[in-house]
Amino acid sequence: xxxxVTAIQAVPMEHYVVLxxxxxxxxxxxxxxxxxxxxxxxxxxxxFNSVNLLLTAFSAHHSDPGGQVFVFFIMLVAAAxxxxxxxxxxxxxxxxxxxxxxxxxxxxx
Amino acid sequence: xxxxxxxxxxxxxxxxxFVVGARSPVNSVIAxxxxxxSLAGHYILLNAQFLAxxxxxxxxxxxxxxxxxxxxxxxxxxxxxxxxxxxxxxxxVSAGGLFLLTxxxxxxxxxxxxxxxNYDLGVGLVKSVGNSLFTTFLxxxxxxxxxxxxxxxxxxxLGRKETTTKPMVKSGDxxxxxxxxxxxR
Amino acid sequence: xxxxxxxxxxxAFPLFGAIVAASLRRSLKGNAAGILATLxxxxxxxxxxxxFMDHQVVGALHAAGMHQEVPPEGGTHIVKLFDWIHxxxxxxxFAFQIDALSLTMMLIVTGIGSLIHLYSxxxxxxxxxxxxFFSQLNLFxxxxxLLVMGANYVMTFIGxxxxxxxxxxxxxxxYKTPAYNYAARKAFVMNRIGDLGFVLxxxxxxxxxxxxxxxxxxxxxGSLSTETITGITLLLFVGAIGKSAQLPLFTWLPDAMAGxxxxxxxxxxxxxxxxxxxxxxxxxxxxxxxxxxQDVILWVGLITSLLTASIGVFQNDIKxxxxxxxxxxxxxxxxxxxxxxxxxxxxxxxxxxxxxxxxFLGAGSVIHALGGEQDIRKMGGLKGVTKVxxxxxxxxxxxxxxxxxxxxxxxxxxxxxxxxxxxxLLYAATLGVSLLTVFYMFRLLFLTFFGTxxxxxxxxxxxxxxxxxxxxxAVLSVVGGALxxxxxxxxxxxxxxxxxxxxxxxxxxxxxLEASTEWILMGITVALIVLMIALAYNRFxxxxxxxxxxDKLPFFQRLIARKxxxxxxYAKLFERPYAWFSAHFESIGERxxxxxxxxxxxxxxxxxxxxxxxxxxxxxxxYLFSMVVGLIALLAWxxxxx
Numbered sequence: 001x002x003x004x005v006t007a008i009q010a011v012p013m014e015h016y017v018v019l020x021x022x023x024x025x026x027x028x029x030x031x032x033x034x035x036x037x038x039x040x041x042x043x044x045x046x047x048f049n050s051v052n053l054l055l056t057a058f059s060a061h062h063s064d065p066g067g068q069v070f071v072f073f074i075m076l077v078a079a080a081x082x083x084x085x086x087x088x089x090x091x092x093x094x095x096x097x098x099x100x101x102x103x104x105x106x107x108x109x
Numbered sequence: 110x111x112x113x114x115x116x117x118x119x120x121x122x123x124x125x126x127f128v129v130g131a132r133s134p135v136n137s138v139i140a141x142x143x144x145x146x147s148l149a150g151h152y153i154l155l156n157a158q159f160l161a162x163x164x165x166x167x168x169x170x171x172x173x174x175x176x177x178x179x180x181x182x183x184x185x186x187x188x189x190x191x192x193x194x195x196x197x198x199x200x201x202v203s204a205g206g207l208f209l210l211t212x213x214x215x216x217x218x219x220x221x222x223x224x225x226x227n228y229d230l231g232v233g234l235v236k237s238v239g240n241s242l243f244t245t246f247l248x249x250x251x252x253x254x255x256x257x258x259x260x261x262x263x264x265x266x267l268g269r270k271e272t273t274t275k276p277m278v279k280s281g282d283x284x285x286x287x288x289x290x291x292x293x294r
Numbered sequence: 295x296x297x298x299x300x301x302x303x304x305x306a307f308p309l310f311g312a313i314v315a316a317s318l319r320r321s322l323k324g325n326a327a328g329i330l331a332t333l334x335x336x337x338x339x340x341x342x343x344x345x346f347m348d349h350q351v352v353g354a355l356h357a358a359g360m361h362q363e364v365p366p367e368g369g370t371h372i373v374k375l376f377d378w379i380h381x382x383x384x385x386x387x388f389a390f391q392i393d394a395l396s397l398t399m400m401l402i403v404t405g406i407g408s409l410i411h412l413y414s415x416x417x418x419x420x421x422x423x424x425x426x427f428f429s430q431l432n433l434f435x436x437x438x439x440l441l442v443m444g445a446n447y448v449m450t451f452i453g454x455x456x457x458x459x460x461x462x463x464x465x466x467x468x469y470k471t472p473a474y475n476y477a478a479r480k481a482f483v484m485n486r487i488g489d490l491g492f493v494l495x496x497x498x499x500x501x502x503x504x505x506x507x508x509x510x511x512x513x514x515x516g517s518l519s520t521e522t523i524t525g526i527t528l529l530l531f532v533g534a535i536g537k538s539a540q541l542p543l544f545t546w547l548p549d550a551m552a553g554x555x556x557x558x559x560x561x562x563x564x565x566x567x568x569x570x571x572x573x574x575x576x577x578x579x580x581x582x583x584x585x586x587x588q589d590v591i592l593w594v595g596l597i598t599s600l601l602t603a604s605i606g607v608f609q610n611d612i613k614x615x616x617x618x619x620x621x622x623x624x625x626x627x628x629x630x631x632x633x634x635x636x637x638x639x640x641x642x643x644x645x646x647x648x649x650x651x652x653x654f655l656g657a658g659s660v661i662h663a664l665g666g667e668q669d670i671r672k673m674g675g676l677k678g679v680t681k682v683x684x685x686x687x688x689x690x691x692x693x694x695x696x697x698x699x700x701x702x703x704x705x706x707x708x709x710x711x712x713x714x715x716x717x718x719l720l721y722a723a724t725l726g727v728s729l730l731t732v733f734y735m736f737r738l739l740f741l742t743f744f745g746t747x748x749x750x751x752x753x754x755x756x757x758x759x760x761x762x763x764x765x766x767x768a769v770l771s772v773v774g775g776a777l778x779x780x781x782x783x784x785x786x787x788x789x790x791x792x793x794x795x796x797x798x799x800x801x802x803x804x805x806x807l808e809a810s811t812e813w814i815l816m817g818i819t820v821a822l823i824v825l826m827i828a829l830a831y832n833r834f835x836x837x838x839x840x841x842x843x844x845d846k847l848p849f850f851q852r853l854i855a856r857k858x859x860x861x862x863x864y865a866k867l868f869e870r871p872y873a874w875f876s877a878h879f880e881s882i883g884e885r886x887x888x889x890x891x892x893x894x895x896x897x898x899x900x901x902x903x904x905x906x907x908x909x910x911x912x913x914x915x916x917y918l919f920s921m922v923v924g925l926i927a928l929l930a931w932x933x934x935x936x
Binding site for chain 1: 111114118121122125126128129134137138141144145148151152154155156157159160163164167168171172175176179180182183185197198200201202204205206208209212213216232233237238240241242245246249253256257260261263264265267268270
């Protein structure tokens with residue numbers, strides 16, 4: 001079944017790196033850019049996913065199942081993190097009645 | 110094959126830009142769902158079938174729905190977000206761009222191709238992933254259930270409404286002004 | 295074994311007394327503090343006596359009676375308490391040395407000390423800080439005992455510093471009067487100048503010898519070169535100058551009369567000021583090899599004694615006369631040391647302790663009787679009222695004058711003989727000092743006790759607790775001469791032989807005058823003394839001549855009455871430039887450099903802190919942004935760093 005291998009390796013690794021990093025940078029810019037907490041959380045998810053993509057690409061190219069298992073775990077953790085993050089967001093909305101991230105500045109030094 | 114790759118890549122990038130740039134949160138969510146779907150397509154291109162399914166089921170099916178729920182429950186769609194200053198926006202974009210350049214510079218010497226002799230075609234199939242998960246990575250697998258338990262408990266605790274109305278700040282505090290929003294529901 | 299315990303107890307009792315009296319000073323009422331302190335010193339004295347008797351059994355006196363040489367090991371007993379300094383090659387144990395010299399001084403310190411403590415119970419009775427007084431007095435005794443009992447120079451130095459401190463505390467005891475504080479400070483500073491010399495000498499000694507223990511130093515004294523020994527001994531003498539109030543560092547002692555009279559008696563007559571002489575006798579093995587230093591000592595002592603004796607003639611404060619007399623007598627002791635007559639000096643230390651303490655305590659009794667009056671021009675005619683004080687004071691005066699039969703006669707005579715042996719002119723000079731002494735002491739006696747009372751108070755005799763020490767000291771002043779009767783009269787010079795077991799220098803002390811010369815000189819001395827007494831009697835009893843104020847005196851007398859303008863000289867030479875320097879240092883160095891530096895450091899830290907505080911804005915976006923920036927920087931460095 002060398003076709004599969006050839007198919008997979010038709011797209012060189014660098015492409016995947018570039019794509020992944022572009023998505024990561026967009027996500028990072030979004031985190032810095034937006035003030036709505038929900039959007040920030042979503043951009044975080046975007047960053048997670050870009051990393052997942054890269055890991056999967058490496059795993060496929062080097063035929064190592066560990067990469068994909070790791071991605072699986074990342075998804076697990078991301079799910080848990082979203083749960084708690086949204087709970088915090090709900091609490092935030094309840095207490096300061098806004099999801100603007102700059103409202104949470106009580107830890108001012 | 111490559112054209113599929115470029116197609117999916119284009120969809121991913123454009124939808125990502127939408128996520129960041131959309132005015133309304135619901136629009137952002139929809140764009141993100143599109144992005145995830147395109148990423149699932151990428152996974153299929155890489156023969157990572159299990160992951161593609163998990164991506165669709167877990168990410169788009171569960172997490173994004175959760176996001177939508179929260180937006181709906183808290184009525185965040187109408188939130189008007191003040192714009193950040195120009196400086197901040199430029200700084201944010203520059204930071205992102207710099208990051209990209211840095212990492213791209215790291216691979217300027219190229220990444221070698223893997224040798225196809227010992228290629229295991231089963232990688233990416235459900236059977237193979239399941240095998241690793243239940244043998245080599247058993248402990249993290251079990252521990253993740255504990256993680257979920259704590260996440261659930263945490264979410265429940267945090268989300269509970271306070272039955273006793275304890276003020277968040279003491280009176281006389283300089284941030285007391287913030288609390289006025291609490292009373293103006 | 296018992297020697298060790300007793301030796302440790304001797305300084306331990308006063309230390310205990312000092313600590314207890316100080317800690318309980320607010321709760322000790324009435325005479326409790328005084329009784330405790332006196333008891334402590336009394337116990338110390340008892341232990342010293344037992345040690346002394348024990349020491350005698352070793353054979354020192356016996357040998358002296360047989361004119362035999364006592365092996366040095368038999369006479370010296372070291373009691374080591376613990377290893378104190380042990381750094382590299384420097385080994386200084388905390389040890390006491392019990393030998394003839396230290397026992398003599400211990401007996402003097404604790405014996406006269408206990409009498410003075412007893413006296414102070416009455417004298418300081420209605421002072422509000424009486425417990426502090428006794429605590430400090432006990433502390434002084436402790437330090438003095440460390441000084442004399444030390445087995446090495448460092449132990450002596452601890453005591454040296456300790457007595458300096460206690461002197462400062464006690465002189466300025468009535469601290470509410472600023473002038474007393476200046477006097478205390480003056481004493482301390484002058485002491486300190488001497489201490490500098492002492493320490494330099496010690497350092498030099500250690501560097502050439504590698505040890506500071508007395509036994510070792512004295513054994514190897516001959517191995518040093520003459521220049522080294524001269525240098526070391528000169529530096530040690532500088533220390534002695536400061537402590538024993540010789541030229542040029544003596545002006546503190548008359549000012550020290552600001553302290554209570556028992557303090558003057560104990561510290562500035564009997565014990566502390568003799569520390570310098572003790573030091574030199576203790577190091578006599580070193581001084582033996584430094585003839586230049588001995589000449590220096592001789593001249594310093596001689597000039598000091600002449601100078602201060604002349605000043606004493608014109609003083610009108612009863613205590614100041616005695617103070618100048620003390621300096622003058624100390625000068626004589628240094629003359630003796632300069633001549634190599636170590637045992638004569640120690641003998642005079644002992645007898646001087648007896649009668650000077652007596653005189654000071656008597657003066658205190660007079661002051662107490664008159665309710666605080668110290669000017670002799672306002673006294674007179676007290677011999678009918680304060681009988682015991684008068685009789686004891688008379689005995690003291692006779693002793694210091696050197697009337698035959700009294701202790702002072704023998705000790706002073708020993709010094710005069712040694713002086714004559716050196717050079718007849720020296721004898722004339724020391725005789726001159728003695729005659730001046732007679733003159734001003736009898737002036738003091740006559741103006742205080744004879745004639746009619748010129749003051750306004752109601753004189754009364756002092757209580758027994760004060761007069762008892764006077765009587766004891768008077769007896770000692772009379773019989774003290776028996777300690778060291780010269781061969782001429784058939785005595786055995788017991789003290790000289792006794793001390794000879796401890797101080798090597800005494801072995802070189804020989805008096806080789808013919809018997810007839812000695813008798814003639816003694817006769818001349820006595821005749822002139824009697825003449826002086828008659829002169830004084832004529833001037834002060836028959837006519838009651840009171841000196842007018844200093845301004846109205848003729849020039850030369852005015853100069854002397856103004857203490858040879860030494861204080862003014864010092865002020866101009868030292869205090870004024872120092873004050874100028876201090877003021878300038880304060881205005882420039884302190885205000886323009888140091889303060890901005892220190893305040894600036896603080897305010898800079900403050901400003902940096904305020905600047906850094908802006909990082910903690912609480913602004914989430916900023917935090918995220920800085921995280922990203924940090925990440926980029928880290929990545930760039932890792933990826934591009936080769």
